[in-house]
Amino acid sequence: MARFDLVLRGGTIVNHDGRAVGDVGISGGKIAHIGEVSSVEAAETIDCRGLHILPGVIDTQVHFREPGATHKEDLAAGSKGAVLGGVTAVFEMPNTKPLTVTKAAIQDKLDRAKGRMWCDHAFYVGATADNAEDLPTLERLPGVCGVKIFMGASTGDLLVPDDDGVRRVLQHGMRRVAIHSEDEELLRANKDKAREGDWTSHPDARSAAAALRCTERLLRIARETGRRIHVLHISTAEEVPLLAANKDIATAEVTPQHLTLEAPGAYETLRGRAQMNPPIRDAHHRRGLWAGLAQGVFDVVGSDHAPHTLEEKAKPYPASPSGMPGVQTLLPIMLTHVAEGRLSLERLVDLTSAGANRVFGIAGKGRLALGYDADVTVIDLGATRTLTDDEMANLSGWTPFAGMTVKGVPVGTIIRGQKVMWDGTVLGTPVGEPVRFQETLPRALS
Numbered sequence: 001m002a003r004f005d006l007v008l009r010g011g012t013i014v015n016h017d018g019r020a021v022g023d024v025g026i027s028g029g030k031i032a033h034i035g036e037v038s039s040v041e042a043a044e045t046i047d048c049r050g051l052h053i054l055p056g057v058i059d060t061q062v063h064f065r066e067p068g069a070t071h072k073e074d075l076a077a078g079s080k081g082a083v084l085g086g087v088t089a090v091f092e093m094p095n096t097k098p099l100t101v102t103k104a105a106i107q108d109k110l111d112r113a114k115g116r117m118w119c120d121h122a123f124y125v126g127a128t129a130d131n132a133e134d135l136p137t138l139e140r141l142p143g144v145c146g147v148k149i150f151m152g153a154s155t156g157d158l159l160v161p162d163d164d165g166v167r168r169v170l171q172h173g174m175r176r177v178a179i180h181s182e183d184e185e186l187l188r189a190n191k192d193k194a195r196e197g198d199w200t201s202h203p204d205a206r207s208a209a210a211a212l213r214c215t216e217r218l219l220r221i222a223r224e225t226g227r228r229i230h231v232l233h234i235s236t237a238e239e240v241p242l243l244a245a246n247k248d249i250a251t252a253e254v255t256p257q258h259l260t261l262e263a264p265g266a267y268e269t270l271r272g273r274a275q276m277n278p279p280i281r282d283a284h285h286r287r288g289l290w291a292g293l294a295q296g297v298f299d300v301v302g303s304d305h306a307p308h309t310l311e312e313k314a315k316p317y318p319a320s321p322s323g324m325p326g327v328q329t330l331l332p333i334m335l336t337h338v339a340e341g342r343l344s345l346e347r348l349v350d351l352t353s354a355g356a357n358r359v360f361g362i363a364g365k366g367r368l369a370l371g372y373d374a375d376v377t378v379i380d381l382g383a384t385r386t387l388t389d390d391e392m393a394n395l396s397g398w399t400p401f402a403g404m405t406v407k408g409v410p411v412g413t414i415i416r417g418q419k420v421m422w423d424g425t426v427l428g429t430p431v432g433e434p435v436r437f438q439e440t441l442p443r444a445l446s
Contacts (some may be wrong), residue, residue, distance in 0.1 A: 237288020
């Protein structure tokens, strides 16, 4: 008789084989069986009839603000929001204080995460004008998911706005490089288009032309250097065909915010809560993003979770900071789009798990398959819920989607076979561990 630590019984399993009702058996933190489990001993069995069993959701872009701005967010609260939202792993960004640009800074984040983060995790190393030659070593450190370049929208040492600087970074190392693509020269030239107290001017100050021009530059340099790149939070319709023509070197991300919110209405209603970089844009661009998603141009959906306090967000534009929470609402927002017929559940699974596996070369995550980590997100497609600020775990305590009724909610989050969240309750103690990557697996001792 087979023995499992946990059996998920009778749910609709959605994986690379399609979808079918069945059981998932888990042993030793790994998926040990998919299909029917009849005669079995299990330490725990969960009745999943009427629910859907998905590969664990991976959010490949979050800002958890630690160290340096923990009044807004930290690793513990951010990861708690992740598991409440059905997210089993996150990749965290380097624009902390100090910046995550050295081996010591990476190790500090790993040390801070140990015993405090509820989900599995990896950290980007930031590229600067001065650390290009160190990147081949830094990108191979345990717990590092890749390199991040800010070509615009950042300040200080993390900003790499010029072609020569970007070229130098791309010439050093081999792993995929994630990039914030806005042209710094155009951003500075358009700064006077930001009208005080008028958030609707944010897309003018950070224009679609700035995003398009930067992505054109970026793709040219990536082609020249032969380096794989990943372009983050695409916001314009015009970038979509450009990316489609360069899929051999470039993968791309889209956010739930850019797919769901629309200018100018979002700014008129939400004011500072709708402000992020690159901006929420008008209906033309939103339609273009959905067309790109339907055509397979986007590889992942990432939340770009980046909280600021409501007090900070209430400052009159442009003094208000850019960024909004999103890790806890990523899945409910996207499931609502599934319910409304904009994409299939299978396509969403590709965007939230298998896509991350492909883009970043994750070892043992991103699929429901024998031998993979038992990372599972259990959802109820028929359930509805009205999102509120009060239910958000982020330290800043809000969501731009407050008041929105979503259809499709996460019921359970299981990480390496451990039940971390069920029915909206976080369970046990933080179990998060560093994500492993195929390109940097430790070599066996001979």
